Amino acid sequence: MKDGEIVRPVESGGHGPFAPMIDPFGRAVTYLRVSVTDRCDFRCVYCMAEDMTFLPKREVLSLEELDRLCTAFIEKGVRKLRLTGGEPLVRKGIMNLIRGLGRHLDSGALEELTLTTNGSQLSRFAGELYDCGVRRINVSVDTLDAQKFKAVTRWGDLGKVMDGIRAATEAGLKIKINMVALKDVNEHEIVTMLNWCHDQGHDLTLIETMPLGEIDGDRTDQYLPLSTVRARLAETFTLTDIPYKTGGPARYVTVEETGGRLGFITPMTHNFCESCNRVRVTCTGQLYMCLGQNDMADLRDPLRASEGNDVLNAAIDEAIGRKPKGHDFIIDRNSRQPAVSRHMSVTGG
Ligand code: SAM
Numbered sequence: 001m002k003d004g005e006i007v008r009p010v011e012s013g014g015h016g017p018f019a020p021m022i023d024p025f026g027r028a029v030t031y032l033r034v035s036v037t038d039r040c041d042f043r044c045v046y047c048m049a050e051d052m053t054f055l056p057k058r059e060v061l062s063l064e065e066l067d068r069l070c071t072a073f074i075e076k077g078v079r080k081l082r083l084t085g086g087e088p089l090v091r092k093g094i095m096n097l098i099r100g101l102g103r104h105l106d107s108g109a110l111e112e113l114t115l116t117t118n119g120s121q122l123s124r125f126a127g128e129l130y131d132c133g134v135r136r137i138n139v140s141v142d143t144l145d146a147q148k149f150k151a152v153t154r155w156g157d158l159g160k161v162m163d164g165i166r167a168a169t170e171a172g173l174k175i176k177i178n179m180v181a182l183k184d185v186n187e188h189e190i191v192t193m194l195n196w197c198h199d200q201g202h203d204l205t206l207i208e209t210m211p212l213g214e215i216d217g218d219r220t221d222q223y224l225p226l227s228t229v230r231a232r233l234a235e236t237f238t239l240t241d242i243p244y245k246t247g248g249p250a251r252y253v254t255v256e257e258t259g260g261r262l263g264f265i266t267p268m269t270h271n272f273c274e275s276c277n278r279v280r281v282t283c284t285g286q287l288y289m290c291l292g293q294n295d296m297a298d299l300r301d302p303l304r305a306s307e308g309n310d311v312l313n314a315a316i317d318e319a320i321g322r323k324p325k326g327h328d329f330i331i332d333r334n335s336r337q338p339a340v341s342r343h344m345s346v347t348g349g
């Protein structure tokens with residue numbers, strides 16, 4: 001901005017009286033993912049080690065602070081908000097936050113309020129989520145085999161998750177199933193999952209494992225490129241690329257034989273950074289401008305510095321000015337260290 005230039009109220013892409021968030025590469029930031037807790041009732045093998053040390057509660061933002069932070073981003077042009085974690089539905093009082101944020105849907109400031117969940121608590125919360133204005137959720141299910149589900153999640157119970165998915169469908173929530181493609185673990189179940197999802201009316205998105213955080217095993221053993229998966233699926237199914245977008249990084253195809261939609265999230269085989277519109281906030285108020293980089297900005301101190309948002313807004317603007325062009329993920333035998341040391345459950349998926 002030149003000296004003396006006036007920052008005009010945002011007329012599109014934002015409902016607040018603030019400048020929209022445009023990064024150095026001209027990308028508008030309109031999508032915020034908030035990890036409301038780093039805790040979880042599962043211990044998925046690709047996500048966490050079995051023995052995890054979680055953040056002390058005093059470091060975690062209160063629900064009121066999370067609301068204030070989200071609201072500040074919405075005033076700066078965020079149109080889509082996804083709550084994630086850890087497991088967002090294990091955070092105590094989470095429905096109060098979701099109900100409060102629902103006001104931004106009512107005002108039209110927010111287009112979508114959604115969450116990514118492991119489904120373990122959905123039976124309890126599905127109806128209330130719908131009441132709060134949530135219309136679509138992502139549920140992570142890597143296998144439909146109960147024993148394997150237990151092995152992948154270590155602590156999860158597939159039956160409970162299936163009950164949750166049923167409750168969510170009955171409540172009127174649209175469901176997208178997220179499945180992390182894992183070599184030798186679920187790679188031969190992708191067709192079963194695809195048929196089940198489309199039969200139930202759910203979209204399915206396949207995800208490549210990303211090198212985030214130390215886990216107990218070796219990621220090279222888990223990594224399955226989705227280019228291989230797609231080529232295999234194409235031997236049985238007719239896949240047609242479609243321009244459908246949900247605001248996230250998935251690329252979609254329709255599957256002619258099932259009539260359903262299938263997404264691919266391919267951070268490893270196809271870098272999707274050029275169209276990135278997202279930033280992420282952790283439950284301690286750290287703003288990560290890229291999932292795959294270590295650079296971040298602390299927003300907790302600016303948030304707590306005063307009751308007004310001037311300091312906070314300045315900190316957000318400064319951070320967006322540092323949003324990098326993209327990530328540098330590599331998974332191969334020579335680079336055994338994760339690209340970034342924090343787990344996916346910290347920054348949120
Ligand atoms: N607990 C919730 C769940 O599992 O849906 C939300 C948080 S979880 C971190 C969000 C998504 O990230 C899930 O779909 C999960 O499978 C995925 N995920 C976790 N660790 C990953 C990794 N290292 N690489 C790719 N996806 C990962």
Ligand code: SF4
Pocket residue numbers: 040041042043044047048085086087118140153345
């Ligand atoms: Fe928990 Fe989700 Fe990570 Fe699994 S993927 S351990 S459910 S945060």
